[in-house]
Amino acid sequence: MIKQLIFSLTVLIAASVFFYSVRNIWLNIKLLKPAYPLDRWNQRLGLLLNVGFGQTKILRFPLIGFLHALVFWGFLAILFGSAEMLIDGLFGLEKSLSILGIAHKALMFSGDLFAFIILILILVFLSRRMLMHVKRFEGIEMTHKTHKDATFALTLILLLMVSLLGMNMGYVANHTSHASIYPVSSLFVSIFWIDSPEFSHVFEQINWWAHILLIFFFANYLPYSKHFHVFMSLPNVLLSKLEPLTQMSNMDRVTQEVKLMLDPSAEIPSSHPNQIERFGMKDVEDGTWKHYIDSLTCTQCGRCTSVCPANLTGKMLSPRKLLIDYRARMNEKMPHLKADANFNDQKSLLDDYISREEIWACTTCNACAQECPVNIDHPSIILELRRYIFMEESKAPSLLNAMSTNIENNGAPWQYPPSDRMKWADQLYINE
Amino acid sequence: MSSNSRLIQVPIFSECLSQNKTPEYLFWVGSAGSFDDRAKKITRDFVKILESAKVDYAVLGSEETDSGDSARRAGNEFLFQMQAIQNIETFKMYGIQKIITCDPHDYNTIKNEYPAYGGNYKVYHHTEFIAELIKNGKLSIKSKPFGHDAITYHDPCYLGRGNKIYEEPRFIINQVTENLVEMKRNRSRALCCGAGGAQMFKEPEKGEMEVFELRTKDALELNPKVIITACPFCMTMLTDGVKLHEKEDSIQVLDIAEIIARANQL
Ligand code: SF4
Ligand code: SF4
Numbered sequence: 240m241i242k243q244l245i246f247s248l249t250v251l252i253a254a255s256v257f258f259y260s261v262r263n264i265w266l267n268i269k270l271l272k273p274a275y276p277l278d279r280w281n282q283r284l285g286l287l288l289n290v291g292f293g294q295t296k297i298l299r300f301p302l303i304g305f306l307h308a309l310v311f312w313g314f315l316a317i318l319f320g321s322a323e324m325l326i327d328g329l330f331g332l333e334k335s336l337s338i339l340g341i342a343h344k345a346l347m348f349s350g351d352l353f354a355f356i357i358l359i360l361i362l363v364f365l366s367r368r369m370l371m372h373v374k375r376f377e378g379i380e381m382t383h384k385t386h387k388d389a390t391f392a393l394t395l396i397l398l399l400m401v402s403l404l405g406m407n408m409g410y411v412a413n414h415t416s417h418a419s420i421y422p423v424s425s426l427f428v429s430i431f432w433i434d435s436p437e438f439s440h441v442f443e444q445i446n447w448w449a450h451i452l453l454i455f456f457f458a459n460y461l462p463y464s465k466h467f468h469v470f471m472s473l474p475n476v477l478l479s480k481l482e483p484l485t486q487m488s489n490m491d492r493v494t495q496e497v498k499l500m501l502d503p504s505a506e507i508p509s510s511h512p513n514q515i516e517r518f519g520m521k522d523v524e525d526g527t528w529k530h531y532i533d534s535l536t537c538t539q540c541g542r543c544t545s546v547c548p549a550n551l552t553g554k555m556l557s558p559r560k561l562l563i564d565y566r567a568r569m570n571e572k573m574p575h576l577k578a579d580a581n582f583n584d585q586k587s588l589l590d591d592y593i594s595r596e597e598i599w600a601c602t603t604c605n606a607c608a609q610e611c612p613v614n615i616d617h618p619s620i621i622l623e624l625r626r627y628i629f630m631e632e633s634k635a636p637s638l639l640n641a642m643s644t645n646i647e648n649n650g651a652p653w654q655y656p657p658s659d660r661m662k663w664a665d666q667l668y669i670n671e
Numbered sequence: 672m673s674s675n676s677r678l679i680q681v682p683i684f685s686e687c688l689s690q691n692k693t694p695e696y697l698f699w700v701g702s703a704g705s706f707d708d709r710a711k712k713i714t715r716d717f718v719k720i721l722e723s724a725k726v727d728y729a730v731l732g733s734e735e736t737d738s739g740d741s742a743r744r745a746g747n748e749f750l751f752q753m754q755a756i757q758n759i760e761t762f763k764m765y766g767i768q769k770i771i772t773c774d775p776h777d778y779n780t781i782k783n784e785y786p787a788y789g790g791n792y793k794v795y796h797h798t799e800f801i802a803e804l805i806k807n808g809k810l811s812i813k814s815k816p817f818g819h820d821a822i823t824y825h826d827p828c829y830l831g832r833g834n835k836i837y838e839e840p841r842f843i844i845n846q847v848t849e850n851l852v853e854m855k856r857n858r859s860r861a862l863c864c865g866a867g868g869a870q871m872f873k874e875p876e877k878g879e880m881e882v883f884e885l886r887t888k889d890a891l892e893l894n895p896k897v898i899i900t901a902c903p904f905c906m907t908m909l910t911d912g913v914k915l916h917e918k919e920d921s922i923q924v925l926d927i928a929e930i931i932a933r934a935n936q937l
Contacts, residue, residue: 548882549882552881599876651702660733670936
């Protein structure tokens with residue numbers, strides 16, 4: 240009974256803190272611009288199964304992708320066990336979900352096995368980060384802090400797996416008839432164990448508490464970590480842009496103005512005159528909810544940067560940095576902006592975080608978006624910043640201004656008159 | 672094979688209208704295809720293919736104006752939309768429903784971005800169109816002009832990753848050669864040539880090398896005799912890349928339309 244009470248209290252605290260974090264994110268989202276309507280749910284579910292649960296994009300890097308996919312699938316099995324622990328703890332039960340019969344056994348079995356696999360893999364990932372020189376984990380945006388975050392989260396996962404196995408071992412030692420459901424734990428128990436029911440019981444309880452408390456801690460650490468992708472990946476994939484990668488978003492306000500220019504008698508829907516929105520993006524609040532959840536989802540894996548032609552040829556642009564910058568600026572600015580709508584710290588995403596040199600180096604090739612395992616859309620950040628620079632500041636590179644002027648004057652990016660448009664067809668013969 | 676040569680009178684929509692003809696397809700030449708000297712050759716060869724397959728087509732001539740793709744990617748949304756709406760008006764005037772183009776950027780813009788302003792068309796990239804002509808038996812390939820020379824294909828970003836057209840170009844190339852070799856980065860992993868997103872019209876940012884230099888290196892690793900692409904911008908970049916690596920005497924950079932025109936000695 241006392242255990243139940245303490246446990247319920249812990250759950251309450253953990254859930255409240257988590258709710259607070261999520262609420263903050265939600266309030267941020269509400270301050271941002273709309274991205275696109277969320278329709279075509281069949282297609283979205285397809286993506287969720289394929290890119291989300293099927294992990295198809297992470298598998299584009301076959302070896303390390305497969306190892307990571309194992310961790311993901313293992314987490315799903317282990318999640319079931321965590322849900323059971325929650326029910327057990329709240330209602331003072333033991334293995335409450337065993338009423339599910341064979342399904343329960345199968346999930347326990349795979350959970351135990353995966354805990355061991357993940358433990359080994361985390362050790363591999365940790366040593367890869369610490370001992371090997373992985374180019375993908377380097378770059379100007381990869382600071383000491385981001386590396387520490389990665390190491391800390393990996394260590395937490397390691398402890399989660401150790402405590403899970405410890406709990407299973409204690410359980411198996413006292414329930415030998417269930418040994419076959421916990422293959423790895425029962426193997427360990429058979430190799431080394433102190434043959435005392437009390438010891439087994441205490442050992443199981445300690446690990447039970449350690450595991451569930453670690454889960455609560457981990458869940459509340461995640462919203463402030465790059466490992467938030469554990470929660471965000473699936474929703475982010477579900478909410479992906481469904482249009483072709485190279486299709487840019489339309490600016491409806493410009494459409495209205497252009498229509499008015501071409502036909503002054505056209506009716507415009509009345510807009511809110513005192514709410515003049517910026518064209519494009521200068522700072523984070525000009526972005527959409529998708530830019531924000533993209534930035535929360537980014538795992539900093541660097542797959543995007545590793546295929547970026549600008550980055551590969553030594554330019555300053557690194558698509559991963561765009562997401563890190565966006566998130567950092569959100570964290571910096573949003574708390575103030577929520578308190579005071581006119582807040583201004585003389586800083587902005589453009590220039591103070593993302594430089595013009597980065598923005599103009601992009602070829603919009605979409606290699607980054609293609610490679611990102613969680614369907615992040617980097618070019619859209621760049622293109623929104625360019626829209627701001629071009630339309631609000633008129634500070635695009637001079638050659639691009641010249642190109643634009645040519646199109647305006649003579650309908651081509653170069654200085655040729657429209658009357659020359661058919662010159663290519665002069666003296667065109669075909670052999671028949 | 673070639674018995675006589677005939678001067679092509681490229682049909683223009685405005686003239687067709689006065690003759691009460693409504694061609695089935697608009698061949699959208701695009702700004703690069705109209706004005707860039709290298710791209711103009713591709714335009715000419717593609718028209719020969721249209722003629723030899725007896726396709727009912729016409730062009731807009733001086734009524735065509737820039738698609739707005741580069742302006743939009745440079746950030747000038749106003750200009751892009753003006754161009755788009757103007758072109759859509761022209762298409763409407765001639766009742767145009769089907770459009771073919773050799774430019775993946777214009778293809779992408781007209782196909783995916785013009786619908787926002789009420790312009791809905793069946794749009795073909797010339798690689799799709801040629802592949803269909805071959806499959807329908809309207810175009811038969813008469814020779815394999817490249818023998819056993821190694822040929823590689825560079826996927827334009829706006830065609831490949833943008834619009835998932837990977838196999839049609841390869842289908843066509845396989846009609847004229849048995850030796851299509853793939854670069855290590857191909858299809859959805861292809862490296863950009865460096866021209867997209869309005870880069871074509873500006874100086875590159877500073878770095879260790881040019882993007883086209885790196886991409887050309889990918890191709891040179893295969894020792895090809897021919898590098899094929901299907902985009903006027905990629906053509907410029909890869910041609911420059913081959914020159915930079917001083918290989919212009921031994922390696923040709925050609926468009927898909929050009930290899931077909933050569934195979935059939937058009
Ligand atoms: S944007 Fe995607 S690919 Fe790039 S680092 Fe983040 S998660 Fe990885
Ligand atoms: S779209 Fe831009 S940022 Fe993304 S890979 Fe290409 S050049 Fe890099």
